[in-house]
Amino acid sequence: MMSVTANDKVELLAPAGNMEKLEIALHYGADAVYLSGKDFSLRNFSGNFTLEEMRTAIDLAHARGAKVYVAINIFARNEELQRIQRYLHELKAITPDGIIAADPAVIDLAHRIAPSIPIHLSTQANTTNAAAARFWQQSGVQRVNVARELTLAEIGAIARSCSLQIEAFVHGAMCISYSGRCLLSNFMARRPANQGMCCQPCRFQYTVMEETRPGQFFPLAEDERGTYLFNSRDLCMLDHIPALIKNGIHAFKIEGRMKSIHYAATTIKTYREAIDRYYEAPERYDILPYWREELSKIANRDYCTGFYFDDPTQTLPLYQSPEPSHFPMIAKVLSTTGPTHVYVDVRNQIRTGDTIEIVRPKGPPVEDTILGIIDGNGKKVDVAHPGTRATLGLRTDCQPLDLMRRMACANH
């Protein structure tokens, strides 16, 4: 069998909402990350990057052989266009590997100002057919993130009809509307989704109030926690990697620039392993049971296959509140001070005796126990608190950026 190089493989494209998330994405095996500056992207609340930070991020990613795509995927207003022009000049100087855009005005400006940077059409442009894809190709776009509402067969037909790179979401939250074409957030919070300020009211809990009885709320009780009318379930295409690749998808995108590093590490690592396993023996691709277990340990709204298989049951919202993760991330490894002495950034309370899992880039998580804790002043303690740093005694060797999650408390 011919060996498959990294360049022949489908690209794993991961969210990087800030510098820490970028480091995590690279550590856990992303081929490329998408991020944005402080303005002009659809995730204005995810921290994002100053220009200097973006420059550092690009250097860091390139040193690891990964790519960086910068999102400018708002639908711009007239008064924003001048600032976008200036921003594109700045981006030209730091040369990201792609610009993600949806608005034809932004695409046109990017072509004129930074012609050497490839343009990737955002899912916000809702490309739903082959003719639209060819239109964008003729407009100089090199990659299209196809609409999330398409079936796999439709995506395959688009891929065969043009020589564009086809990118598709494989994991993460979905919109209840055509991706981003939604005014709920504008109406309810004056935060326009297409200006990057969606406050996600589709996830809120709703009740009914009869007009003449203000303040009396009639619950629409799907379960004891209420009803979440518009709460889309999360996409997960782990089982279908061979079909996605055979249908010409070039890049697998994971949603979630605003989500935690625990989410990022777990999803990126799982898809990394799955993609690599597929290329080792495409005809024998199967799911390792711990991949599914890993994805169930992060907060999720139940997984579904979205619109890929034209199955209406998959796209029903989850009418209950989402399950929080029962296994909180407790620490990020900063360095190792001895074979089993690990200096960490504490994110949740840690107690001596806690049963934990260490999430590493490769392989199943490793179970361990906190054998001892030394606080930032060098004092032996029983508890480390969030927001502090501590040295933990463990049995397992760790690497910087490995994460730890609590599986059971010492006192339970």
Ligand code: SF4
């Ligand atoms: S409110 Fe929900 S459906 Fe609407 S744009 Fe925001 S995330 Fe999407």
